[in-house]
Amino acid sequence: MSTPLRLVEPQHLTGAALLDAVTTFLSRFIVFPNQHCAPAIALWFAHTHAAAHFYVTPRLVISSAEPGSGKTLVIEVGQYLVGKPEMVFNASTSAVFRMVASHGPITLLWDEVDAIFTSNGGTNEDLRAMLNAGYKRTAHVARCVGDSHSVQRFPVYSPVALVGLAGAMPATITTRAITVHMRRKKRTEKAEEFRERIVQRDAEPLREALSNWIGGIAETIGEAEPTMPDGVANRSREIWEPLLAIADAAGGHWPQTARQACAYFVQQAELQPVTTGVRLLSDLRTIFAERDTDRISTVDILADLVALDEAPWGDVNGGRPLDARRLARELSQYQVTPAAFRIGGQITKGYVTYSTKDQVGLTDAWSRYLPTENDDTDNETDVEGESWEH
Template sequence: MSTPLRIVEPQHLTGAALLDAITGFVSRFIVFPNEHCAPMLALWYAHTHAAEHFYVTPRLVISSAEPGSGKTLVIEVGQYLVAKPEMVLNASTPAVFRMVANNGPISLLWDEVDAIFTSNGGTNEDLRAMLNAGYKRTASVARCVGDSHSVQRFPVYSPVALVGLAGGMPPTITTRAITIHMRRKKRTEKAEEFRERVVQRDAEPLRDGLSEWIGSVAESVGEAEPTMPPGVANRSREIWEPLLAIADAAGGHWPTTARKACAHFVQEAEQVPVTTGVRLLADLRTIFTDRNTDRLATVDILAALADLDEAPWGDINGPGRPIDARRLARELALYRVAPGPIRIGGQITKGYVTQPTKNQEGLADAWSRYLSDDQNSDNEGDSWEH
C-alpha cells in the first residue's frame, strides 16, 4: 500500500508536481482500466478551477456495464479536488438552475444520471437541456418565472461529471464528453479503501495547491491554442483544448502525457458507434466490402444483417423478429439513403447501391460522412450502446 501523500506547502510545488501528486492520489483509491485515466482526471479536476476562462468545459462521463465498478468513487474522491463541488443525486430542475446561476460555474458531480435520460417522463427535459447546452460558456436557458411570467435567462455553463450505467446517456452528451468505461477490479487488483475523513484530509493541500497554481496561469491557459494530436479535430479538439492547455502550462512530461491520453480517448470514442444508424452503416459497409459489390438486393441485405455475429439485427424488432425492409429503409432515410430498382444478373429488383445513380443516393456518401476510415463492425458488438 502506498504511503499517503502529505503536502505542507503546496505553493512550493510546480504545476507538473501537483498534477503528478493528484494522479497518484486518485490511483490510491481507484483501479482504472488503463494508464490514461488518472492523468486525464487530474487535468479535468484542474480545469474546474479555471472554468470561467475557457469557452468550453468538457463533460466527464463515468460509465460501466455493471454496478460495483468504482464509478461513484471517481466523483467521491473528485469532490475534494475540484472547484465549488456540488454532489447531485436527485435534485429538482429549479434547484440545479439556481445553484449554477447564483454561484457561477460550479462542479456538478452527478450520480445515477442514467435515470434522467432513460425516464419517459417530461419533467427531466429541462435538465437534459441544461446538460446539453451548458458545456459552452455563452449558454443560457430561458424560462418564464413569477406571476408575471417574465422571461429570465439562466446561465447554465458549469463543469459536469456524469456517473451512470453504460448505454444510459444519449449521443448529445457523449459527443461532448470524455468517457471512462470502468470495469470491476480483479481479485488481484488492490486499492485503498475509501474513507471520507482520510480522503478529505489528504486532498485538502492538493486542492489548495491546485487552486493557487491554476489561478496563476488561468488567463494564459484560457487564451491558449494547444497543438492537437494527429486526427483530433472539430468536437474532439474543442473538448480537449482546456486540458491540453493546462498540461502545456504544467510542463515536464505533461504535454506528452496529456496528448497520449487525448489520442487514446478520442480513438476509443470513434471506435464505438453511438447510434443505431451509425452501427447499421458500419455493418452495411462490411457486407458490401466482403461481397466486393456495388449493389445488393434488399432481401440479401436483410439476410446478411441477421446473420452477423454479435449484431442486434436478428432481434431488432423484438425476440426472433429480425430487421425488415421497412425498418431498414426508415433507418437509412435519416442519412438520405433510399432503396430503388437495381439490376442484378439481368433481373430488376429492389435494393441499395454504394454509388449514386439517377434514381437513388448511394451508401458511400453516408459512409464517408459518418464512419471513420477504419471503423468496422467486427469488434463493436459488445460495446454498442443501445
C-alpha cells in the same frame, strides 16, 4: 494504509509535479482500466478551477457495464479536488440550474444519472437540454418567474461529471464528453480503501495548490490554442482544448501524456456508434466489405444484418426483425435510397456503394458519418449518367 511521506508540500510543486501528485492520489483509491484514465481525469479536475475562462467545459462521463466498478468512487474522491463541488443525487432540473445561476460555474458531480435517463421511457428533456446547453459559456435557460411570469435567463454553464451504467447516457451528452469506462478490479488488483476523513485530509493541500496554480494561469490557458493530435477536430477539439492547454502550461511529460490520452479517448468514442443510424451504416460497411461487392439486394442485406453477432437488428420493431421499410427510413436520413440493378440477369432492388448524378451511394454516407479508420474512401466511384439497370 499509512499516508506516504510528503517530501515537498503541494504548494511548492511545479505544475507538472502537481498534476503527477493528483494522478498518484487518484490511483491510491481507484483502479483504472488503463494508463490514460487517471491523467485525463486529473486534467479534468484541474480545469474546473478555471472553467469561467474557457468557452467550453467538456462533460466527464464515468460509466461501467456493471455496478461495483468504481464509478462513484471517482467523484467521491473528486469532490475534494475540483473547484466548487456540488454532489447531486436525483435533483430536479430547476433546482440545479438555479444553483448554477446563483453561484456561477460550480462543478456538478452527478451520481446514478442513468436512473434519470432510463425512467419515464428514457426521456428527461429539460435535464438533457440543460446539460447540453451548459457545455458552452454563453448558454442560458429561459424560464418564466414570479406572478407576472416575466422571462428570466439563467446561466447554466458549469463543469459536469455524470456517473451511470453504460448505455444509459444520451448521445447528445456523450458527444460532448470524455467517457471513461470503468471495470471491476481483479482480485489481484489492490487499492486503498476509501475513508472520507483520510481522503479529505490528504486531498485538501492538493486541491488548494491546484486552485492556486490554475488561478495564476487561468487567463493564459483560457486564450490558448493548443496543437491537437492528428485527426482530432471539430467537437473533439473543443472537448480537449482546455485539458491540453493545462497540460502545455504544466510542461514536463504532460503535453505528450495529455495528447496520448486525447488520441486514445477520441478513438474510443469514434468506435462507439452513437445513434441507430450510425450503427446501421457501420454494420452495412462491414457486410459490404465481407461480400466484397458494390451492390447487395435488400433481402440479403436484411438477412446479413439480423445474423450479425451482438447486433440489434433482430429485435427493432416490437420483437420483430428489421424490415425493408424501416431500413429505407433509417438510410433516407443520409439521402441513401434503394436502387434497381441486375444480379445474375435478374433486376432486383437493394443498396449500392457508388453514387450517380441522381443517386447517393453508401460510400458517401460512410465517408461523412463513420470514422475514417478502415474506410477506403479513395475507392468511391461516382458513376456519371450510368443506368441503374446494369
